[in-house]
Amino acid sequence: xxxxxxxxxxxxxxxxxxxxxxxxxxxxxxxxxxxxxxxxxxxxxxxxxxxxxxxxxxxxxxxxxxxxxxxxxxxxxxxxxxxxxxxxxxxxxxxxxxxxxxxxxxxxxxxxxxxxxxxxxxxxxxxxxxxxxxxxxxxxxxxxxxxxxxxxxxxxxxxxxxxxxxxxxxxxxxxxxxxxxxxxxxxxxxxxxxxxxxxxxxxxxxxxxxxxxxxxxxxxxxxxxxxxxxxxxxxxxxxxxxxxxxxxxxxxxxxxxxxxxxxxxxxxxxxxxxxxxxxxxxxxxxxxxxxxxxxxxxxxxxxxxxxxxxxxxxxxxxxxxxxxxxxxxxxxxxxxxxxxxxxxxxxxxxxxxxxxxxxxxxxxxxxxxxxxxxxxxxxxxxxxxxxxxxxxxxxxxxxxxxxxxxxxxxxxxxxxxxxxxxxxxxxxxxxxxxxxxxxxxxxxxxxxxxxxxxxxxxxxxxxxxxxxxxxxxxxxxxxxxxxxxxxxxxxxxxxxxxxxxxxxxxxxxxxxxxxxxxxxxxxxxxxxxxxxxxxxxxxxxxxxxxxxxxxxxxxxxxxxxxxxxxxxxxxxxxxxxxxxxxxxxxxxxxxxxxxxxxxxxxxxxxx
Numbered sequence: 142x143x144x145x146x147x148x149x150x151x152x153x154x155x156x157x158x159x160x161x162x163x164x165x166x167x168x169x170x171x172x173x174x175x176x177x178x179x180x181x182x183x184x185x186x187x188x189x190x191x192x193x194x195x196x197x198x199x200x201x202x203x204x205x206x207x208x209x210x211x212x213x214x215x216x217x218x219x220x221x222x223x224x225x226x227x228x229x230x231x232x233x234x235x236x237x238x239x240x241x242x243x244x245x246x247x248x249x250x251x252x253x254x255x256x257x258x259x260x261x262x263x264x265x266x267x268x269x270x271x272x273x274x275x276x277x278x279x280x281x282x283x284x285x286x287x288x289x290x291x292x293x294x295x296x297x298x299x300x301x302x303x304x305x306x307x308x309x310x311x312x313x314x315x316x317x318x319x320x321x322x323x324x325x326x327x328x329x330x331x332x333x334x335x336x337x338x339x340x341x342x343x344x345x346x347x348x349x350x351x352x353x354x355x356x357x358x359x360x361x362x363x364x365x366x367x368x369x370x371x372x373x374x375x376x377x378x379x380x381x382x383x384x385x386x387x388x389x390x391x392x393x394x395x396x397x398x399x400x401x402x403x404x405x406x407x408x409x410x411x412x413x414x415x416x417x418x419x420x421x422x423x424x425x426x427x428x429x430x431x432x433x434x435x436x437x438x439x440x441x442x443x444x445x446x447x448x449x450x451x452x453x454x455x456x457x458x459x460x461x462x463x464x465x466x467x468x469x470x471x472x473x474x475x476x477x478x479x480x481x482x483x484x485x486x487x488x489x490x491x492x493x494x495x496x497x498x499x500x501x502x503x504x505x506x507x508x509x510x511x512x513x514x515x516x517x518x519x520x521x522x523x524x525x526x527x528x529x530x531x532x533x534x535x536x537x538x539x540x541x542x543x544x545x546x547x548x549x550x551x552x553x554x555x556x557x558x559x560x561x562x563x564x565x566x567x568x569x570x571x572x573x574x575x576x577x578x579x580x581x582x583x584x585x586x587x588x589x590x591x592x593x594x595x596x597x598x599x600x601x602x603x604x605x606x607x608x609x610x611x612x613x614x615x616x617x618x619x620x621x622x623x624x625x626x627x628x629x630x631x632x633x634x635x636x637x638x639x640x641x642x643x644x645x646x647x648x649x650x651x652x653x654x655x656x657x658x659x660x661x662x663x664x665x666x667x668x669x670x671x672x673x674x675x676x677x678x679x680x681x682x683x684x685x686x687x688x689x690x691x692x693x694x695x696x697x698x699x700x701x702x703x704x705x706x707x708x709x710x711x712x713x714x715x716x717x718x719x720x721x722x723x724x725x726x727x728x729x730x731x732x733x734x735x736x737x738x739x740x741x742x743x744x745x746x747x748x
Contacts, residue, residue, distance in 0.1 A: 538700060
């Protein structure tokens with residue numbers, strides 16, 4: 142139940158919706174029941190069952206069927222006299238019936254409108270909270286989680302939870318009000334019949350409750366399987382060229398089809414249980430009506446119950462099974478929503494990983510440099526950085542080189558605090574980076590990576606990513622510095638051209654130059670280049686390298702490169718191997734040493 146109460150918090154302030162819904166539902170229930178009570182005098186007039194005695198004085202108010210009968214009888218006497226014309230009376234009663242039905246459905250609509258507001262606002266707040274949480278999680282979280290499963294929590298799980306929140310008010314107000322209203326009228330007509338009928342309602346509730354309790358486990362399994370399916374679809378769409386080039390469509394279809402089969406089996410199992418509740422309750426209701434007719438007829442024969450009252454009673458009893466079934470369906474929805482909610486709170490309750498200290502201060506100005514001091518870092522049980530120490534002075538360009546998997550990218554990820562070292566520290570201007578707020582550190586930093594990340598938006602908005610209020614003139618200036626203005630001008634809509642999902646409409650070199658333009662526009666004090674040219678052809682590399690050289694001027698830069706010809710002019714080269722710093726110096730100094738760097742240069746020259 143803890144998950145359930147936490148889910149309801151997304152609907153706060155709940156009283157804003159619950160109080161008006163309470164009154165709308167109460168009035169809906171009253172007029173809904175009144176529709177049935179108005180049928181009694183209609184039947185009496187139609188079948189001549191009335192004894193003709195009308196009430197000649199206004200009856201004292203009491204909440205019962207007899208009061209409404211006496212009130213109607215008094216109104217007929219007052220406006221039509223002691224011997225009214227049956228046709229005129231029927232017209233008046235029909236008008237009352239229509240007014241009652243209109244008011245009943247009006248309040249039903251207002252109640253449903255209130256519920257919809259609650260549902261929409263709840264899911265909006267939930268998705269915003271989830272998105273804020275995802276943005277706050279450290280980068281390492283996404284290495285262990287499937288992207289599709291996270292997307293599934295935003296879509297399918299959130300949809301299931303919103304139904305749970307709206308079903309709550311149905312369970313608390315609407316169905317109980319209807320059941321109580323029907324029971325009051327039934328008691329007013331005949332307490333003996335109601336006592337007899339009351340035996341069946343707990344039986345229906347018990348049977349449905351047994352079915353509903355079995356829904357939560359398959360519901361959670363189904364939501365998890367849907368997350369896997371979404372992940373598989375995302376991976377297939379992202380890698381469609383590779384799948385086709387390896388003729389792996391059959392393998393992908395089989396993998397997705399197997400997941401879909403498992404999900405379908407779980408959904409069938411849930412549907413079988415959920416849909417079983419309605420026919421069982423209906424069968425029990427009809428069986429109860431059949432028995433009720435036999436017992437009620439005996440009361441009519443003995444003169445203890447009028448024929449019109451008996452017909453209306455049977456009609457009301459057949460209606461009372463509807464809110465009972467709806468009550469059960471709402472509980473089934475709530476159980477499925479709780480299962481989805483558990484998955485959502487698994488995300489929301491995940492520790493952020495990288496958080497600011499309570500006494501953290503903003504880094505207002507970058508003054509002296511960056512220092513890695515005896516840094517150790519591990520992914521779970523695998524240590525990838527083993528006591529690395531070196532510094533990058535302000536305005537200096539330091540290159541990190543070495544064999545793949547040595548820890549170069551991990552070292553660069555420690556500067557913007559994508560991760561924090563387990564031992565040692567990264568110092569900025571002589572202070573532990575953890576003493577500064579993370580946002581302020583990143584405001585001084587720009588990054589250009591091998592895998593260029595662009596968004597399905599215009600060229601201008603992609604360049605503006607770090608400076609959303611930049612003018613178009615500033616955007617163009619940055620693009621010119623990045624050698625991107627020429628190809629942008631040749632696109633259909635220039636800077637307003639949409640580049641498609643992940644920049645698919647552009648070449649690799651064009652995407653990389655947009656990434657550089659983005660960094661130029663931000664004008665950062667610290668720049669990290671992670672294999673920025675390794676995936677480019679020779680012509681594109683020359684254009685990108687020229688843009689990078691312009692970008693690097695006067696900045697504090699950390700450059701990761703496998704193509705060693707691109708970093709020979711660096712102020713210092715740090716060689717990392719298997720998580721350790723094995724040598725450092727200028728290009729000429731390292732060549733003279735004849736160590737690992739010299740061998741790597743020789744191998745690349747031979748190649």
